[in-house]
Amino acid sequence: MQQLLDLKETFFALDEIQQKLMIGSALVAGGLSLFAYFLHKTKGRKHIPLGEEGWWGAGVKPLSEDINVYNFKVETSDEEIQDLYERIDRARFSDPLEDSAFHYGFNTTHLKKVVSYWKNEFDWKKQVDKLNTYQHYKTKIEGLDVHFIHVQPQCQAHQKVLPLMIVHGWPGCFYEFYKIIPLLTKTQDDIVFEVICPSIPGYGYSEAPHKQGFNSLAAARVFLTLMERLGFSQFYLQGGDWGSLITTNMAQMKPECVKGLHLNMITSKNSNMELISLVIGRYLPFLVGFTREDVKRLFPFFEKVVWEILRESGYMHIQGTKPDTAGCGVNDSPVGLAAYLLEKFSTWTNFNNRGLEDGGLERKYTLDELLTVIMIYWSTGSIVSSMRFYKENLSTNPNKRIDSLTNVFVPTGLAAFPNELMHCPKSWAKQKYKNIYSYTYMPRGGHFAAFEEPQLLADDIFSFVKKVEVQY
Numbered sequence: 001m002q003q004l005l006d007l008k009e010t011f012f013a014l015d016e017i018q019q020k021l022m023i024g025s026a027l028v029a030g031g032l033s034l035f036a037y038f039l040h041k042t043k044g045r046k047h048i049p050l051g052e053e054g055w056w057g058a059g060v061k062p063l064s065e066d067i068n069v070y071n072f073k074v075e076t077s078d079e080e081i082q083d084l085y086e087r088i089d090r091a092r093f094s095d096p097l098e099d100s101a102f103h104y105g106f107n108t109t110h111l112k113k114v115v116s117y118w119k120n121e122f123d124w125k126k127q128v129d130k131l132n133t134y135q136h137y138k139t140k141i142e143g144l145d146v147h148f149i150h151v152q153p154q155c156q157a158h159q160k161v162l163p164l165m166i167v168h169g170w171p172g173c174f175y176e177f178y179k180i181i182p183l184l185t186k187t188q189d190d191i192v193f194e195v196i197c198p199s200i201p202g203y204g205y206s207e208a209p210h211k212q213g214f215n216s217l218a219a220a221r222v223f224l225t226l227m228e229r230l231g232f233s234q235f236y237l238q239g240g241d242w243g244s245l246i247t248t249n250m251a252q253m254k255p256e257c258v259k260g261l262h263l264n265m266i267t268s269k270n271s272n273m274e275l276i277s278l279v280i281g282r283y284l285p286f287l288v289g290f291t292r293e294d295v296k297r298l299f300p301f302f303e304k305v306v307w308e309i310l311r312e313s314g315y316m317h318i319q320g321t322k323p324d325t326a327g328c329g330v331n332d333s334p335v336g337l338a339a340y341l342l343e344k345f346s347t348w349t350n351f352n353n354r355g356l357e358d359g360g361l362e363r364k365y366t367l368d369e370l371l372t373v374i375m376i377y378w379s380t381g382s383i384v385s386s387m388r389f390y391k392e393n394l395s396t397n398p399n400k401r402i403d404s405l406t407n408v409f410v411p412t413g414l415a416a417f418p419n420e421l422m423h424c425p426k427s428w429a430k431q432k433y434k435n436i437y438s439y440t441y442m443p444r445g446g447h448f449a450a451f452e453e454p455q456l457l458a459d460d461i462f463s464f465v466k467k468v469e470v471q472y
Helices: 002-043 078-089 108-120 123-129 182-184 216-229 242-253 272-280 292-298 303-311 314-320 323-332 333-348 351-355 368-382 383-394 454-470
Strands: 069-072 138-140 144-151 160-167 190-200 237-240 258-263 412-416 434-439
Touching: 002 138, 078 108, 078 123, 078 333, 108 216, 108 368, 123 368, 138 216, 144 412, 160 216, 182 454, 190 216, 190 454, 216 242, 216 351, 237 242, 242 258, 258 454, 272 368, 292 303, 292 323, 292 383, 292 454, 314 323, 314 383, 323 333, 323 383, 333 368, 368 383, 412 454
Parallel strands: 160 190, 160 237, 237 258, 258 412, 412 434
Antiparallel strands: 069 138, 138 144, 144 190
């Protein structure tokens, strides 16, 4: 532990040294960065082959597969609820450290309050009715029952209807879009969306893969098949977290079908240009395409990025290596599941929530909303299969995967929320997304954009799509 503390002091010392030394070498480094950027622009594949369909169902692939779409309804039972209550009653709580707030994870003093509300006030049957407000469907694709909701817009004669698929991530689910769907489908704007919102296989009501290897590329191919099956030859895509990667992969696989791609979690290529820009970007930001806002969000880099990632990425190492081991515990204990997932909704909404006794959970969400997410995972027993998605995507070097070597050429809109896990400047994003129509510094909000700030996200989606539609 002392070594980590010594390392931290070294990082901050280096930061002070950089301030004194980097100005003198900035012009040279700037020239190198521009040269590296020029070389980088000449690289990158144009397209990802779809490849052969996979088979993720149990057993051997049959000669034919049912391609019909069936109605689906979320249901519960008294037995399910009674089992939940009995498990809650048997929960064992540890005492938190004094004045620890959420710095050690979910504070168990507050967890007891959440659990008490869960058992005594939360009405799961009422929430199931709310889930069924929209029509649910399932269809078999590559051996898996894929769940999705499909919402037709309430449109007027003058409005142009555009299909839009929105994709969630972890630890989210389709429900996190329930506040933004009305904004997308019941607007007075000239444009209105027909929304398709699937559950990633292994999450919620989508069947979990039975075989190894189901990663974001496989999910992208499944969702492209879904859109084709629903009769859409061209459509828009929107995503955050895993949804950002899956929709990006969809745009890489079938760019002719994707009219536009909108993301609220932005990743880049981890190129040499990024390293160079981190060295001089704080002092001469204009040389590397940084704005004042980029500098504000990125620096001091070790404090705002490196240490925050170290603090928040422990779950990823577990889920990317041995998800089934940790998954056993949270799949068996509803209280453990709630602590494990709700801690993310606290910290990833705003890192400052770690200093609050209640984790700031009800500053952006209600307990009914949060517990509905937990109940979707609990009632479907999907926490382990959702965690496995990390291992499937991190089993090989992500930087050497075909999608990391492939640029994105479809029109792209990027919404940079200030409390996202890591900020990605436009100059970084341009290395991968070659046709950026809009890049917006959002005024507030964090990782769960649609859940936290549905109006802000909806407005940015509309603004982006209008810019794209001008060309049609």
